[in-house]
Amino acid sequence: xxxxxxKAGLAEAGQAEAGRAEAGLAGVGQVKAGQVEDGSAKKRPxxxxxxRFKPARRFLLRxxxxxxGLALIRSLGWSWRYRVLxxxxxxxxxxxxxxTVAGFFHGRTFPLLGxxxxxxxxxxxxxxxxxxxxxxxxxxxxxxxxxxIRGSSGTDGLQAIIDMIRRARTDPGLxxxxxxxxxxGPRGEVQGGVIAIAQRTGGxxxxxxxxxxxxxxxKRTWDHTMLPLPFARVVVAIxxxxxxxxxxxxxxLAQLCKDVERRMELLQEEADDELAGxxxxxxxxxxxxxxRPDPSGDESAVTR
Amino acid sequence: MARQEILERIRxxxxxxxxxxxxxxxxxxxxxxxxxxxxxxAVLDLLFDLEQEFGIQITAEEIQxxxxxxxxxxxxxxRMDGSTADAGRSD
Numbered sequence: 001x002x003x004x005x006x007k008a009g010l011a012e013a014g015q016a017e018a019g020r021a022e023a024g025l026a027g028v029g030q031v032k033a034g035q036v037e038d039g040s041a042k043k044r045p046x047x048x049x050x051x052r053f054k055p056a057r058r059f060l061l062r063x064x065x066x067x068x069g070l071a072l073i074r075s076l077g078w079s080w081r082y083r084v085l086x087x088x089x090x091x092x093x094x095x096x097x098x099x100t101v102a103g104f105f106h107g108r109t110f111p112l113l114g115x116x117x118x119x120x121x122x123x124x125x126x127x128x129x130x131x132x133x134x135x136x137x138x139x140x141x142x143x144x145x146x147x148x149i150r151g152s153s154g155t156d157g158l159q160a161i162i163d164m165i166r167r168a169r170t171d172p173g174l175x176x177x178x179x180x181x182x183x184x185g186p187r188g189e190v191q192g193g194v195i196a197i198a199q200r201t202g203g204x205x206x207x208x209x210x211x212x213x214x215x216x217x218x219k220r221t222w223d224h225t226m227l228p229l230p231f232a233r234v235v236v237a238i239x240x241x242x243x244x245x246x247x248x249x250x251x252x253l254a255q256l257c258k259d260v261e262r263r264m265e266l267l268q269e270e271a272d273d274e275l276a277g278x279x280x281x282x283x284x285x286x287x288x289x290x291x292r293p294d295p296s297g298d299e300s301a302v303t304r
Numbered sequence: 305m306a307r308q309e310i311l312e313r314i315r316x317x318x319x320x321x322x323x324x325x326x327x328x329x330x331x332x333x334x335x336x337x338x339x340x341x342x343x344x345x346a347v348l349d350l351l352f353d354l355e356q357e358f359g360i361q362i363t364a365e366e367i368q369x370x371x372x373x374x375x376x377x378x379x380x381x382x383r384m385d386g387s388t389a390d391a392g393r394s395d
Binding site: 091156162165192247249253 | 321324339341344347348349351352363364368
């Protein structure tokens, strides 16, 4: 989930350090961490040194980064121009209060955070890592109006799924928003979490994805995180809800994961085509930027 | 509650939750949860059904620590007795 992105970034930095240290040791111990090959000492960047100091890191992640991140996401979201494909699918589910598990690719978190937190787009809970790094993202998501369930993988992840199921059972109008490819990937590979929640709440999996232009794509992250640039055009595509049988064998579950994966890929293609102007057929209206009413006066187009 | 009585109730829960065909008569205290076909996600069904059957709340950590039906019985006995002891603890 989103919180892991911060974690991934920090972990990546840590792993890079560790990797360099290992390389140094393997190389007959001549090149150590913090040194370059010619033997001159390489000074760690100031921010990295600060982040290694846990109280400072805690302060930054809990007090400094959340308001900055929130302001950034809100201001970017405000400038993005959303077009929603098949919006009626979301509206129908909300009208019936059918438990809904919105599944999206982890890398599309940012444009979808803006959309899903928008007024008229439903109430959602999201899963966010329990780590210290996840604290920052959890705070941002709470401020955006999401209910945050902590946990990402392993036992914590399973507990988060249990908590989401319990919440969805007591409040069917509260949808679950979950990355289909989990918190660590592999990218684009659907895991069982979304199906597990839908199955145990009597709900459906609603594939959702986004495409944006212009946007930054961070190719060094496992999920190829995409961040639309200011005033980007963002296409949000909502797929056909996927019914989940009450009982599923292990094989049937694997097959259903593959099926959802294929649907997600096709939906992504549809969103990409819409953005490229290749798609024919009706699309939703171009909405106002997040937070402002649509100039056409169409209430359904108000995204926040 | 007697262990045998809890075992019978577990058998009834398993008959509802299991995703594979199980000879319920063969389910004993030595049977492992994995033998019953509960993998990492299917164990959710067992957890929710046990909660409903026994009127308790179980965490992911607790259910994951439990390996055998015998350990599950001990855990449920302790939980229903209001004990805070942890049945699944291996140390």
